[in-house]
Amino acid sequence: MTSDYNKNLWNAVLAELEEKVSNRHHSLWFQNTELISYSKDLLTISVENEFIQQRILENHKQDIVDAVFKCCGDQPELELIIREENKEEQGFFDFEEKANAYWQQEGAKEFPAVHANIEAVKQRIQLNDLYTFDNFVVGPSNQLAHAAALAVANKPGETYNPLFMYGAVGLGKTHLLQAICHNILSASEKHNIVYLSCEEFINQFITSVEHGNVEGFRQTFRYIDILVIDDIHFLANKERTQEEFFHVFNMFYNAHKQIILSSDSPPSEIPELRERLVSRFKWGLVSQVDVPTFETRVAIVKKKSRLKGTPFNDSVCQYVSENIVSNIRELEGAINHLLALSDLHKQNITIEFAQQHLKEVIIPEETMIQLPLIMNVVAKEFNVTIADLQSKKRHKSIVVPRQAGMYLAKKLTNYSLLEIANFFGKRDHTTVLHAVEKIKDLRKQDKDLHEKLVDIEYKISGTDSHE
Ligand SMILES: Nc1ncnc2c1ncn2[C@@H]1O[C@H](COP(=O)(O)OP(=O)(O)OP(=O)(O)O)[C@@H](O)[C@H]1O
Secondary structure (H helix, E strand, C coil): CCHHHHHHHHHHHHHHHHCCCCCCHHHHHHHHHCEEEECCEEEEEECHHHHHHHHHHHHHHHHHHHHHHHHCCCCCCEEEEECHHHHHHCCCHHHHHHHHHHHHHCCCCCCCCCHHHHHHHHHCCCCEEEEEECCCCCCCHHHHHHHHHHHHHHHCCCEEEEEEEECCCCHHHHHHHHHHHHHHHHHHHCCEEEEEEEEHHHHHHHHHHHHHHHHHHEEEEHHCCCCEECCHHHHHCCHHHHHHCCCCCCCCHHHCEEEEEEEEECHHHHCCCCCHHHHHHHCCEECCCCCCCCCHHHHHHHHHHHHHHCCCCHHHHHHHHHHHCCCCHHHHCCCCCCCHHHHHHCCCHHHHHHHHHHCCCCCHHCCCCCCHHHHHHHHHHHHCCHHHHHCCCCCCHHHHHHHHHHHHHHHHCCCCHHHHHCCCCCCCHHHHHHHHHHHHHHHHHCHHHHHHHHHHHHHCCCCCCCC
């Protein structure tokens, strides 16, 4: 067929469509469409972007088929493709502009910017290809969480809703969350999954407040089938966002749409979390991801080293697993460390090689500075009690020593943020991050504090604590 024929045919179809489609829709959706190819079996039309593609498919597919039939007596399948040159440039704002224009004309009954947001979120999902069920080692510490994740991945919205997974840092929660997303997406690309960190959810909400568009933010979630939020404990103390999340949660739950959440602690231990959210988070299944056993760690080292192209032998796997106990991210760090050094020195990773080089990342338990020692010295030097340091007291005379203790614990030990937080009576690992930043700042401004920290560090480890 010549391009003139295509052009004429499409003009005729568009004219037919004018009968069926309101002027407003006609110019919004069909203005920049083009007939790319035509046979009696397939009609291919190009459109500007995915938003328009979706609107036409949802609302006007049959209109087009009917119009084509009227024009030439054929009933081809309809295919809408996005114009090649637009694919790259098409960003969120492009979609949003269109969607907002449409919405303004349509009135408030629908908010198509959701499509824009879905696209934006999809672009951001960026799942890690390695975080699949196949690459996840199952052991007693994560068996239930893994089984629940698989069940949800196979039947979203039908088994455990919400699925709430919690555990300390680096134990595989994100891996499982993403494995669910991979599975659902590979079964059907039709599912609109949104995978957000809690911080992203909070930021998006704040932006919508700033732009006076909270309703739009809410409506965004109406078009999503599966909502996955990592690190939901960041909702702690954020009252307005909790309120908003409550609405979003209800919308999903009532529509039998799947909600999947991860957190560093169980719902009832997330500080300052509204009771109605706590109870909702428990409606489905709350499942812990715990510290892996020795055998699981060995299996993880085997699998990870194989995936990285250099399988470690049994004795190396065991050595690494005996020495790195509480965090799989650190286990992976040790594997990477050995791989990098073996590459650098052009040596095989034998047990001797591992013993020699892992010294740099492993601190033997007996020589590791222990948290009670730090607590004792800090309490003495700041003239407070250990009970004060572990209390919830918020007076400055207690808060600064407590933050100094966390700061030193982070600096001088290998304990995880959560372990340090727990030791100082806190539940959230971000408290430690905050304390570290705070003390770093304070010691720059406060000479006395700086000197006290130098002194304490010397007493703890015999070294200076200059930043
Ligand atoms: N059971 C497992 N099998 C294989 N790899 C695992 C397993 N558990 C964790 N990992 C790996 O450990 C690393 C850290 O896991 P992940 O990021 O999922 O932890 P997390 O619990 O989400 O931590 P955080 O709370 O810090 O976000 C990842 O590389 C992940 O692939």
